[in-house]
Amino acid sequence: MSRKATVIEIDPLMNGYQNEIENINNDVGSGKHIFLFLFMDGCGPCNQTKPQWKKIQKMLKNSHGNREDVVIAAINQKLFENLKNAGKEPMGYPCLRYIKGPSVEEYEDSSIQNKDRTTESFINWIESKVQKQQGGKWSLKYKKSIDCNKPKGFSQRQHCKYGRKMHRGGKWSLKYKKSINCNRPKGFSQRQHCKYGRKTLKRKY
Structure with missing residues (x-):
């Protein structure tokens, strides 16, 4: 079943977490854009990052919120072993990863300039991966959705400027x-x- 871009959280204490993990694995297998926030219980930096990660939903609503090929998930590290093609087990937490087919990239290795753990930086990261269509060009529909009075992220500001x-x-x-x-x-x-x-x-x- 297809679903629009949403921010989901998967924890072993929640009902139906097995189905959610299976959905993530299916999404990876189908080549969707997967953005993972892997957190650990009792991890201070993880707890600080969670609120920023949850705000992604609101900021994506007007740009990529209707896309069905974007999956954004916060997953408890206890469930990492159940994930397929998600890369090696993280050495530290929180761990932020982008998965596209067989490719796995750490947030710290991405091309965006500012890699702090703020919602704006997460949005820039997501946009840098999903905003471009074939040939590296934005779709006309996406361009029209940009509010140049309130551009979101570096790439939208550049578009509005040039x-x-x-x-x-x-x-x-x-x-x-x-x-x-x-x-x-x-x-x-x-x-x-x-x-x-x-x-x-x-x-x-």
């Missing part, structure tokens, strides 16, 4: 092209434009 200057279809407006300073291009795409995109004027004879 990305809206582009027309549909990925083409830059003439006004935006003229605004690029090729003596100091910003980012890879502007450098590529300055190197290849500018058309030279034809000589008049």
Whole structure:
């Protein structure tokens, strides 16, 4: 049964935890985006991280809340041995992991700049993995969902600052092209434009 992106918690004391673990294993096997927060009872840092992790649900509601290929779960370490393809047993807790098919990545090894245990950093981490569609481009539906009065995370702020200057279809407006300073291009795409995109004027004879 498919389910929309939600933040779930699985503990051996809860009824039906076996079914939830089975669902997670099925989700891993089907290639969904899996974000795990593995915690241990009596762990101070784990208890401090839990409230921040639970807030992910609210912040994801307007962006990825309707996606059925995103699974976000907090799981008691006592159940780790029941997980399939979740990587090696953690050396310390809390342990944050991203699983996509056979690939397992620690939160600390992710590409985001700030890796503290705050909700905003968790959102940046999730977005860095799931926001891109084929070809590395955002879907038009996702772009329209972004509120540039209150952008969430670094990537949305960058989009609101630079990305809206582009027309549909990925083409830059003439006004935006003229605004690029090729003596100091910003980012890879502007450098590529300055190197290849500018058309030279034809000589008049």
